[in-house]
Amino acid sequence: MARYNAKDSEKRWQQAWDGASTFLTPTDATRPKCYVLEMFPYPSGRIHIGHVRNYTMGDVIARFKRAQGFNVLHPMGWDAFGLPAENAAREKGVNPRDWTYANIAAMRDQLKLMGLSIDWSREFATCDPAYYRHQQKLFLDFYKEGLVYRSEADVNWDPVDQTVLANEQVIDGKGWRSGAPVERRKLSQWFFKITAFSDDLLTALDTLDRWPEKVRLMQKNWIGRSEGMRFSFALSNGRDLEVFSTRPDTLFGASFVALSPDHPLTEELAAKDPKMAAFVAECRRVGTAEEAIEKAEKLGYDTGLTAAHPFDANWKLPVVVANFVLMGYGTGAIFGCPAHDQRDLEFARKYKLAVLPVVIPEGADPKTFEVGDEAYVGPGRLANSRFLDGMSVEDAKDEVAKRLEAAGRGTRTVNYRLRDWLVSRQRPWGCPIPMIHCAKCGVVPAKASDLPIKLPDDIAFNVKGNPLAAHPTWKHTSCPRCGGEAVRDTDTLDTFVDSSWYFARFCDTTAADPVDRAAVDYWLPVDQYIGGIEHAILHLLYARFFVRAMKQAGYVKLDEPFAGLFTQGMVCHETYKDKSGAWLAPDEVEKRDGKVFLKGSGEPATIGPSEKMSKSKKNVVAPETIIDIFGADTIRWFMLSDTPPERDIEWTDEGADSCWKFVQRIWRLVSEAEGLPPPGAAIAAVDGAALELRRATHRAIAAVTEDLASLRFNRAVAQIYAFANAISGADVPGAVRREALETLVLLIGPMMPHLAESCWEALGHRQFVANTSWPVSDAALTASDTVTIAVQVNGKLRGTIEVAKDADKAVVETAAFALDTVARALDGKAPRKVIVVPNRIVNIVA
């Protein structure tokens, strides 16, 4: 029999599935539904191996669920707006749309080579006006619902290129193209009011029991709920200053009051004090990243004002501007208690302010307890705090809150770290924001009937500033309210918006509204979502927000978009360098005796650690090359083998070879089988080797089914290897062999679909494996009537016994004591105790 020709076979089956519309989404009302979705790709131009791993897993689940009788929705699309297209446009002079669609076409071809069970009729790109028109409608609806507002916010401004930069375009505080120092500028921008759902986004995490614990924890930390108080200090200039604190209990340890450099009061004071203005400017140079602010030296500027302690009008605290106080958190002003907050402590030490401990840990003496370089943030009893002395931290918080509330100086509040989502981007390749600026009427929403507001086809990229704003005609329009001259908002939406609801659009890509109500009611939530951990926070949080906003706007009735989430690991590869330290690609080196050499020249090279495949380190393997050599089934099998799916997997040539060998082995096993009865032949009662093979068959069904259902692909693969070994080793012909081979083929079906079809055909079937039901194991065959029981003496294994399943305790004990090894281990001593765990183990304690 000829070797399996993956190339011919895969092409043939892909065409056959296509021709029969096999993977169009079925809507058989008698079946349950299953929505399987992988995070859709950015059309960079080529599929990388991380995509292959992601889509292989999704495809296995989709095919498995199909075979189990579900209506499966398994779509694919393109997250198609974004910076790379703009860069290509600027550098190569191409139209970003043309560039993007050419990439999509190339990547679609590559994906199709993988033989994925995708319903391609539902494909769309987020840069299609047919998609983003609905996104514009959602924006208008959210606006109506009060979930969209306009506010001033800082942006990174490149003074040379006269353009707003994305955070990732700021490198070491400088514009990535111009190299000019980036400035912070205030612009009026659009926000989504995600904080309206802070509490719900947090508490609903508990309902997501099919999400990784890690992701839920990350989201929880990101939302960052903390309970505290807002209260005010009376300032020496006659005004009140409101601060936020999570530690009102430490109020008697206060040494200073600090304002954010961005606080309105700071700005007011700086207007009259050039030195303060200079200090504020210095603070802003650090950038907006919290981490940078945290690591920077704590600096302050004395305003000359004082603040009266809320519980002692004669106690005056200095008011300073401090670089570590964030405007976005709380009120942008704090009171500093150095003994119990690390940042306050560093600040106090620098400026020689008092450090008075007011919370004393259990067992320490309030008279002698001191704080050194580390603030004390643990529990304890209050001291040096007048009426709070002796209280626990919790009681003291309560007491302070009660008194401040009674005095009308403060309120208890819950504060969240989560901020509203700034969605305006001053970028030309994105979804236009459907708002219009009229000199008379102000900011006016576009009419729904005018959607989509399409991007112009002729965007000039080599201009200063935002190309959309610079376009000669695009922004000019008439006011939807008064009909007078007006201009469009020239900002576009953050591309995270595009990916926040695409899963809902897939339910019906032809709907006249953003979503079809019946379709989303049926298909959502996504039953299994798969993607990288890098989206653990933003993308998933934004999608969760969108579902809530869409629910409020009346589009959906569900609470959460993704019932099941799986985050897969990365694909890694060894790294190589030549003697000058330059990176070498895997195909530039050859291995001999565990050492690597430059291919051709024989010059030695060094092997570095295995790292995530990346262009910069050149440790990449092109999926299309692997598919060309071995076929898609081999690369799919590799992606599922050995390593648990959530962990990083290492690509090795040896591993790929062994997968290829297994493809051939299965083909041989099936195609060389002789004397099989025709399909559907009945199996007579059997015993001996034939019965053993039947048992192996049904145990394999049970094990693989369970492993696939719980996404333990590596275990399913191991089970299949073991089963293939059992078939090879069994000299059993006839109907029992047919049953075993057919089972093997059906079990590999979701993982190696092309090979499975070829084998199925070779076994005489006319129907696709893709249309064949998943096998069901026979419980009578998975259970065996004898069991092997381990026998221990004093916890150490001394032998095993073979007894009938559920055998009598006495029978088991007798068999255990009959073992020579047991007698030897006992060495004449009488057993004190015998523990018998049915069907498992006997432990004799002597």
Next chain:
RNA sequence: GGCCCCGUGGCGGAAUUGGUAGACGCAACGGACUUAAAAUCCGUAGUUCCGAAAGGAACGUGCCCGUUCGAGUCGGGCCGGGGCCA
């Protein structure tokens, strides 16, 4: 610094959730087939020690301690690696 996750053969990893540690795969070694190689097939294999061999013994899941008849699995404390938040 806080919180979380992970440490098992030469390697990737299994282990019925407290019950025979090392399944399955890679690499390795021995053999068969072959003029030879590739491919394929059969076999060996945690470590150390005893034995000519059959076989046997001790040790063994990062380290220490504990709970238990029994611990890779549970608890406490270290060490190392990674992640998130600071």
